[in-house]
Amino acid sequence: MNRQLGIKGPMVSAIGLGCMGMSGAYGESDEKESIATIERALELNHNFLDTADYYLAGHNEQLIAQAIKGKRDKAFLSVKTGMMLSPGGYGGVNGHPDFLRNAVMYSLQRLKTDYIDLYTLGRVDPNVPIEDSVGALAELVQKGVVRFIGLSEASAESIRRAATVHTITALQTEYSLWTRDIEDEILPTIRELGIGLVAYAPLSRGFLSGTYKKPEDIKDNRAHMPRYQGENFYKNLELVEKVKMLASQKGCTPSQLAIAWVLAQGEDIITIPGTKRVKYLEDNIASENVRLSSGDLRAISEILPAGVVSGTRYPERFMSALNR
Ligand SMILES: NC(=O)c1ccc[n+]([C@@H]2O[C@H](COP(=O)([O-])OP(=O)(O)OC[C@H]3O[C@@H](n4cnc5c(N)ncnc54)[C@H](OP(=O)(O)O)[C@@H]3O)[C@@H](O)[C@H]2O)c1
Numbered sequence: 001m002n003r004q005l006g007i008k009g010p011m012v013s014a015i016g017l018g019c020m021g022m023s024g025a026y027g028e029s030d031e032k033e034s035i036a037t038i039e040r041a042l043e044l045n046h047n048f049l050d051t052a053d054y055y056l057a058g059h060n061e062q063l064i065a066q067a068i069k070g071k072r073d074k075a076f077l078s079v080k081t082g083m084m085l086s087p088g089g090y091g092g093v094n095g096h097p098d099f100l101r102n103a104v105m106y107s108l109q110r111l112k113t114d115y116i117d118l119y120t121l122g123r124v125d126p127n128v129p130i131e132d133s134v135g136a137l138a139e140l141v142q143k144g145v146v147r148f149i150g151l152s153e154a155s156a157e158s159i160r161r162a163a164t165v166h167t168i169t170a171l172q173t174e175y176s177l178w179t180r181d182i183e184d185e186i187l188p189t190i191r192e193l194g195i196g197l198v199a200y201a202p203l204s205r206g207f208l209s210g211t212y213k214k215p216e217d218i219k220d221n222r223a224h225m226p227r228y229q230g231e232n233f234y235k236n237l238e239l240v241e242k243v244k245m246l247a248s249q250k251g252c253t254p255s256q257l258a259i260a261w262v263l264a265q266g267e268d269i270i271t272i273p274g275t276k277r278v279k280y281l282e283d284n285i286a287s288e289n290v291r292l293s294s295g296d297l298r299a300i301s302e303i304l305p306a307g308v309v310s311g312t313r314y315p316e317r318f319m320s321a322l323n324r
Contacts, residue, residue, distance in 0.1 A: 006169040007194030016048025018274030023056035038067035052080035061110040083122035095125030097136035120150030138166040175199035178309035232311035259287035
């Protein structure tokens with residue numbers, strides 16, 4: 001299933017592939033299986049591949065380059081930039097025009113391509129006017145190295161200002177059954193402006209799949225996120241039990257219910273469940289076959305109303321970079 005991204009944007013797969021976990025974000029990964037997962041996505045015509053230059057310092061882009069070799073035209077490459085991640089953690093953001101002009105050249109080299117389909121400012125830099133950052137991205141469109149421009153986790157005000165400089169095709173932000181912060185202001189704003197939504201972490205980083213039973217099961221970056229710690233973990237686990245119950249009523253897995261719910265929130269939304277395994281990719285793609293009626297959606301809202309989750313989705317230092 002394809003959807004149009006943004007009112008004037010390209011047709012892309014409604015279920016894409018988030019590649020971040022292939023580069024160490026969520027435990028160890030196997031390169032062969034990661035590459036096979038990307039290849040399988042393309043084989044199944046799920047072309048939207050999401051990466052960032054800051055996923056293990058370009059490692060993620062290099063993996064993608066291997067998987068799309070000889071079939072660049074089959075892939076829609078969504079690349080984020082402007083955020084600084086290091087093995088030690090968060091290193092701030094950089095939306096300076098010079099940084100962006102430089103970063104894209106390295107991404108092209110690592111991806112072994114001469115264009116990026118969707119180039120997204122990973123976070124808004126509070127020290128650089130958004131008009132300047134987007135102005136630099138617009139130059140890249142003019143040069144022909146970028147096709148479409150995106151923003152990630154931006155505020156409604158920044159989105160409006162950015163859209164005065166150049167067409168913004170998509171906003172990438174976290175959106176899932178229990179992360180619904182964008183519904184009050186951001187979603188109406190992008191709808192008004194004809195900007196599509198790329199919903200990331202539709203499984204709440206795997207939690208909604210029902211895989212995790214106790215906080216100690218999580219040994220990677222997620223262990224630093226308040227939502228997956230101590231008491232919050234157990235309160236949220238009760239919600240996962242409800243998702244499991246709803247899924248069994250629909251004859252699907254909890255992950256499939258979670259993905260289908262995101263897609264049911266509007267034709268202007270696509271989602272990018274992340275996985276490094278062919279099996280999960282295929283299961284996630286099968287969510288397209290889960291049809292949620294308006295009655296189902298109402299029942300889900302009653303059982304899991306907005307704001308029901310316990311704990312913030314990022315640690316404090318990361319939260320401050322959201323909604324700027
Ligand atoms: N713009 C941003 O700030 C931002 C932030 C975070 C992520 N992203 C992008 O969004 C993508 C998706 O988000 P995410 O990966 O953080 O979270 P997610 O998609 O909610 O969940 C990924 C986790 O769920 C597991 N999983 C996937 N499918 C499953 C299935 N069918 N059954 C059981 N477990 C399953 C994965 O396991 P395995 O790893 O074992 O396969 C992984 O641990 C990322 O890959 C990245 O490209 C963007």
